[in-house]
Amino acid sequence: MSDKMNVDALFLGPKSENQVFFKEMMDYAISEHMHWRSDFHPEDAPLMTPVTQHQPDFRDTLYRTEGILQDLSARLKTKSVPWFSPRYLGHMNADTLMVSNLAYVMTMLYNPNNCAHEASPVTTELELAAGHDLCRMFGYDVNKSWAHITSGGTVANYEGVWVARNLKTMPLAIAACEKSKDLVEGMTEHQLLNMKSKEILDLTDELKKRGIFEEVRALTARGVGVDAGKLGKFLVPRSKHYSWMKAMDVLGLGQEHIVPLDVDGNYRTDVEKMREVTFKLMEEGTPILGMVSVVGTTEEGSIDAVHEVIKLRQECEEKYGASFYVHVDAAYGGYVRSMFLDDDNQFMEYDALIERYRNDDVIPEGVVWPKRAVYDAFAAMSEADSITVDPHKVGFIQYAAGAVAMKDKRIVDLISYHAAYVFEEAGDDNEEDKQVVLGSSIMEGSKAGATAAAVWAAHRLVPLNISGYGHVIGRGIVTADWFAKKLATAEPFVVDGRRFEVRPLMHPDFHMVDFTFKEIGNDSLEAHNKLNQRIYELCSYATGRTYTKDFLTSSTSLSEEEYGQTPRLYAESRGFSDNEWNTVGSVYILRSAVMTHFLRDEIRFNNYWNNLRDVFTSLLSEIIDEENKQKLAHTAA
């Protein structure tokens, strides 16, 4: 038996190369369930006999079912996006793991609901196991932490804010209750609003001992509602995903209490400015409700300096006696932490890591990854209070599977609920299970147990360390590096005597490559943006069938409004004047997450690149033709 995992054997493949295996397993998944049905009380009569099954209304109902599936297939084939192909480099989408697809289908037929243990005796356990895997990947103590599956990163982020908010109001509640106020005697409101997470949770242990936990909890935001102005500021990078704006709205905290943190030239949170803003709030005496660090910004794939946030918090605790909650939004980049873990799931020393990369051919000579700051950021994630991660992004699992992990599972009691019919003592003798029955401990209610099975199965087949996901994710990282370098050094594309230069926005922290085309000699930023927008349109569903496209990508617009001065730097580097920037104020970019496992082979990649050059050339040619026609029409009119 070979110990080495073969990455190509994990996916159906861009040409359905593994179709024989996939079909066989799908058949297995379905047959197993069918036998389970027919073997359940074999003495029971069947509902229908072949005779009734051949009555006209019966057959017609089946035929109508078939017709609807044909209709659906036609629709899917006409307009779906071929994520599975290396020709697609856009959103964080690629082929998904066969084992997760198969596990989903198999489990879906049993239809468990992970809201209640009673409705999902199997898959609740699988969700807890998958959660353990994630906690371990993040460097959390698996006995003290917990993680669970959500529908996606947005809900995971909500849950982070939810616990942070209720935790923040707990010391005030303790002070407000006659039976507990001695625990915080002599503390000012300012001190109460600035306690460390761990200190607050230790106090809740004391409340539980006194038998007054629920009484005091009813005095937190949960019971009395939010007093938005009082709880302080929520610091989020400007690169923020819009889910943070939604979170502040939903949780009743108000968007005006977000303090946006500027980004640096790499679209990471600017550490110096973050420190300035934080110290200013500290000096003012304004509490900080929480701070968000983004590990993999949605638009640039940048990795915030989590270690600097942790360090800053410690400084604040020492200097001002004021702490704050830290949430890491690693919806995109969370699984990348597996790149740093050895086979015992220990975070590797930098030098040992690089050596391992070379030995295992994960990252070849010539590719510099990770940058030191990225390494330090991933190392520090274990210090965050909670982390969002999306298995449906870099976990290569189909939608919808998000997750949230919490460093100290006692925090769940700040938000937990019980309902007579949903919640009962789990029948097992597993103590863990008894503590964390799902529906009453999370934001959502009903949820597909099949999702838990899909994530669990992925983690069983592909370990969350260098030998598993490390190999899968490494392929994209290396390819992204090559791609960014090609873009950085590419000769201009010459079409119709006009010359177009492509350049990346920056060298990626991870595997998102942003880039734009600029016509040499044309110094209008508006024209630049229009050109790139048109390229995007021609490379997406926006202009006809994606199935006929030679290359597919995504795009976004980086504006001064959202990013401050950082996009200006890129505009400058491309030769646009200050005046141009001041007039237009945004740069339209093409955006390629390099998730594909296909191109991690130099010969293949070079062929791909050469082909892509041809594609770009013909796209530019098409755009010039369009322009010429428009000009002609304009002249004629």
Added chain:
Amino acid sequence: MSDKMNVDALFLGPKSENQVFFKEMMDYAISEHMHWRSDFHPEDAPLMTPVTQHQPDFRDTLYRTEGILQDLSARLKTKSVPWFSPRYLGHMNADTLMVSNLAYVMTMLYNPNNCAHEASPVTTELELAAGHDLCRMFGYDVNKSWAHITSGGTVANYEGVWVARNLKTMPLAIAACEKSKDLVEGMTEHQLLNMKSKEILDLTDELKKRGIFEEVRALTARGVGVDAGKLGKFLVPRSKHYSWMKAMDVLGLGQEHIVPLDVDGNYRTDVEKMREVTFKLMEEGTPILGMVSVVGTTEEGSIDAVHEVIKLRQECEEKYGASFYVHVDAAYGGYVRSMFLDDDNQFMEYDALIERYRNDDVIPEGVVWPKRAVYDAFAAMSEADSITVDPHKVGFIQYAAGAVAMKDKRIVDLISYHAAYVFEEAGDDNEEDKQVVLGSSIMEGSKAGATAAAVWAAHRLVPLNISGYGHVIGRGIVTADWFAKKLATAEPFVVDGRRFEVRPLMHPDFHMVDFTFKEIGNDSLEAHNKLNQRIYELCSYATGRTYTKDFLTSSTSLSEEEYGQTPRLYAESRGFSDNEWNTVGSVYILRSAVMTHFLRDEIRFNNYWNNLRDVFTSLLSEIIDEENKQKLAHTAA
């Protein structure tokens, strides 16, 4: 061709009777996708060749995949709950529609994400279409309303509270902005906090005309956060699902602002008391943030008098000039509205409805359904501001598929967001689609497009009216009626000379049948509860493999704390003294949602009942044996 839909042909069946068709279609679903892959740019080289596919590490990776699926199958078979069988009468679970299972699998392979139209060009449209279906079923004007899919009823309820909350603060925001305050000139704060939903939305139209909508919106709770005490009370029936407690916490409103409404003898909201409470708040000048009506309580399947809530609101508007938001939580019962719609989706007159039931043999002579109050409640749903409904309950669709419908789609602007990369102008010429791109208009972010396909496909095959879901749901309603009658009149079970009488909690409004066993002569309520709890344990996963059980059910406990005096009435009717009730304060019941389509045949049902009598007898016998053994052990010790 037969126009009649055959209900048995919709499901795989309790013995996998439709397995040939199901397998064929599953094969079709998968093959179609595989061809789509291999036909995409046929000129591209495959990633792997049979030679590489037969290398040891490749084969081993496949074998490991197979091993994980075998492990998963073993786990699922050991502990899953056989929802599909008529022997399961517990939670709202039964077999699910083949077409929805198949549509899910087919679509999952394309892996669309309905967060962004770009990531789901097909399934975003299917979700909008499925939403239209739901709006039409609820009697909403499909041009003015909208509905979308959520992960479940919990999130749908959150979204109802979210829009209600932000809407409630909009008039205050209008008054607070210099540019708009003329619109509410002369109005007191009390009046601002008590406006009709429609009036507020009309004002937002004016804000949009003035180009200041976003500016004013930033002054609502969304922007400035919640001031919990100010927004008034939220009225929820005592029968409330715990998601309402979670909702008040999550949305920052605080649970202490819930006013629980007492239930009547049928576990519906007590109309007289609801009116008293409401008028008292009106007299006090306390605003009502919203009122919830439950269509299908989770524990009893009771249908609140929605029409009385609508009438009450109108009275308040006329008498006090004060309105409030009305949300219907029809997570359980929403699809039942299809029972009332003719083939043109029009709500039928009562007499015509009953005649149609008889003609189509939906509800036979001798079964009285619906009660008039239930009919009126369903009729009035079209007047509610928003409605929660779970396709994964009485829509017979697999988990997780909830939904929320809003009567006036302008309300979405109170919560909508845009993110550069998620949100772009939809490419279609469909005006509807442009208005409602999903990720920015709902609470959740990423979501499986496959779920939308599953709901859409169900609605195509099974119309949301009397000819479609009416036939499917009608089967459960009739069976529930029969079951409740059998329980109400059953002769005592005689075991070992001891006699046990079974009785239903009440005759169901819908298809949830609650019941308990009582030993005749034993007047201890505690012993009664213990007996029924033990029956539940023996009929569930709590005592070993569900696969070996003869009957499976669910249970709950109805306490004075949660339900006020109503459960006492049942205890009294079973002969327990006031003293017993005052000591114990709760009654433990068995709870059977009769969803199965299997038993709607009198001969078959009578056989089933006779068999069930035997099962109950042997369960009681087993419990007596356990008791005797315990006594013996006790005596011996």
